[in-house]
Amino acid sequence: MSHAIPDDLLQRFDVPGPRYTSYPTADRFVEAFTEADYIQALEQRRAGSLAQPLSIYVHIPFCESVCYYCACNKVITRHHGKAAEYLRYLSREMELQVQHLGAGQSVSQLHLGGGTPTFLSDEELSDLMHMVRRHFSLVPGGEYSVEVDPRTVTRQRLEVLHRLGFNRLSFGVQDFDPAVQKAVHRVQPAEQVFALVAAAREIGFESVNVDLIYGLPLQTPESFARTLTQVSLLRPDRIALYGYAHLPSRFKPQRRILSAELPSPSDKLAMLSASLDALGEAGYVYVGMDHFALPDDALAVAKRQGRLHRNFQGYSTRPDCDLIALGVSAIGRIGATYSQNAKTLEEYRDLLDQGRLPIVRGLALHRDDLLRRAVIMSIMCQGELSFESIDLGHLIDSRSYFAREFEALQPLAEAGLVQIDGSGLQVTARGWYLVRAIAMVFDRYLQTDQDRARFSRII
Structure with missing residues (x-):
């Protein structure tokens, strides 16, 4: 069973990007x-x-x-x-x-x-x-x-x-x-x-x-x-x-x-x-x-x-x-928040000795974060994005809200990685191998971020 994706496409879309174990990252x-x-x-x-x-x-x-x-x-x-x-x-x-x-x-x-x-x-x-x-x-x-x-x-x-x-x-x-x-x-x-x-x-x-x-x-x-x-x-x-x-x-x-x-x-x-x-x-x-x-x-x-x-x-x-999340550096999620514990044993122990939870940073997600998290996780997990589902769940018009993103997806569609029609977006069989590149299009933070070297490359 061939993986059915040419090496030139793997190379073309081999860019630094998040792994999306969370959004925002x-x-x-x-x-x-x-x-x-x-x-x-x-x-x-x-x-x-x-x-x-x-x-x-x-x-x-x-x-x-x-x-x-x-x-x-x-x-x-x-x-x-x-x-x-x-x-x-x-x-x-x-x-x-x-x-x-x-x-x-x-x-x-x-x-x-x-x-x-x-x-x-x-x-x-x-x-x-x-x-x-x-x-x-x-x-x-x-x-x-x-x-x-x-x-x-x-x-x-x-x-x-x-x-x-x-x-x-x-x-x-x-x-x-x-x-x-x-x-x-x-x-x-x-x-x-x-x-x-x-x-x-x-x-x-x-x-x-x-x-x-x-x-x-x-x-x-x-x-x-x-x-x-x-x-x-x-x-x-x-x-x-x-x-x-x-x-x-x-x-x-x-x-x-x-x-x-x-x-x-x-x-x-x-x-x-x-x-x-x-x-x-x-x-x-x-x-x-x-x-x-x-x-x-x-x-x-x-x-x-x-x-x-x-x-x-x-x-x-x-x-x-x-x-x-328990232990040094551990990252957790509760509701619409992410949090991370102290990254060193010394700071972790010091905070607990003070009777405090060792939380040192995190994020409270706003409406756009929650929307884009739903979109990115749907792409990463189900390989699809349903306009109707997102519109009803977040009270938006997906095609209008993400107009710029769908324009940016055109090169990926032309490469056969994704199909877009009136009902939504579908990741193709070959697109699964580059699903991070598809999800990245919807990452609002990456749209203005020129420093992506901190991420690993997709391939």
């Missing part, structure tokens, strides 16, 4: 949004009687060693005693949250990210989950996932995670080639990953995801093709395929990567093109952007049924809901 958050604004949003939710179940994200920032490609907020340390102290602060943060939100709120989605969540010991992971259950109510049938560094777990640790209630795992693989692994300071034998995935299936995890990255140092189209063959044999339920964004001015670990060892733009494009073909031939459904899933996986089913959603963790099967 996090770079638009302001310090004028304070803890008081966040508390007001929590109390408004508490007063509402029809609130949907919550989603919770917990950021565990610790890693024993640095991966040179990494752009996450992390703390490199081999001193595991720091984790116990961090958990005490997480407990304080949860207590402050429920003071304003109300205890026992239903939660249908929980994700532990990082850093390396499996930096925590079994006992610490148990303490963390007990802490979550003490303050919130995890509903049966929810999605409870954890990011796993294969170097930090055994079959026994996976059994512990399953007993604690996790039903989904995400393994960071990136590449199976030993030379590439050494170049990015993340050596993990393929045999180890295969054994862990097999164990996860035997234990009973509902879904296993594998992360891959193309564009890393020493990668070639030939070497990455071998990795894709191994991944096809591994056959995870989901695959996240990310393009490496080399931004050493922003992310200090990337300065250890030699620019001369990075693949050329043409080789990087060849890797993407071959990946789309290889994963299609292996039976994976292209969900959107960098996500692939087997046809019977919940994510692929949600796309077929038009139930796909998007949040700060990427594509999701869960309805768009409020997100409680």
Whole structure:
């Protein structure tokens, strides 16, 4: 099954742009949004009687060693005693949250990210989950996932995670080639990953995801093709395929990567093109952007049924809901607001020691933000924009309101990425591979923003 999009189009629309895990994007958050604004949003939710179940994200920032490609907020340390102290602060943060939100709120989605969540010991992971259950109510049938560094777990640790209630795992693989692994300071034998995935299936995890990255140092189209063959044999339920964004001015670990060892733009494009073909031939459904899933996986089913959603963790099967973010640098959403916690452990701890929630910036969305968020998420998730739906939901005339945007879409329509008619906009099969470029047209902030270098490129 060919990916059905010429390489010249991939290259033509390979521009820097947001990933739209939110709109407006996090770079638009302001310090004028304070803890008081966040508390007001929590109390408004508490007063509402029809609130949907919550989603919770917990950021565990610790890693024993640095991966040179990494752009996450992390703390490199081999001193595991720091984790116990961090958990005490997480407990304080949860207590402050429920003071304003109300205890026992239903939660249908929980994700532990990082850093390396499996930096925590079994006992610490148990303490963390007990802490979550003490303050919130995890509903049966929810999605409870954890990011796993294969170097930090055994079959026994996976059994512990399953007993604690996790039903989904995400393994960071990136590449199976030993030379590439050494170049990015993340050596993990393929045999180890295969054994862990097999164990996860035997234990009973509902879904296993594998992360891959193309564009890393020493990668070639030939070497990455071998990795894709191994991944096809591994056959995870989901695959996240990310393009490496080399931004050493922003992310200090990337300065250890030699620019001369990075693949050329043409080789990087060849890797993407071959990946789309290889994963299609292996039976994976292209969900959107960098996500692939087997046809019977919940994510692929949600796309077929038009139930796909998007949040700060990427594509999701869960309805768009409020997100409680816990831990250093974590980003949350309550109602028509976004908020972010302090980015350093020192500031995070200091604010909690003062009895304050560690909110340092955020955004209260206005009417145009809410409208454009609805449009962009409809494009990113359903691949369409219905004039009637948007007009009724926001009391506007879409064709008039977005006249400039539809004019800007003409080159994309001529390239066969999108179709526009009297009822709305439809992303084509080939347009799905460049859906970020389509969504960007409706981003009001980008229309006057000349500095897009802070974003990764689409390809």
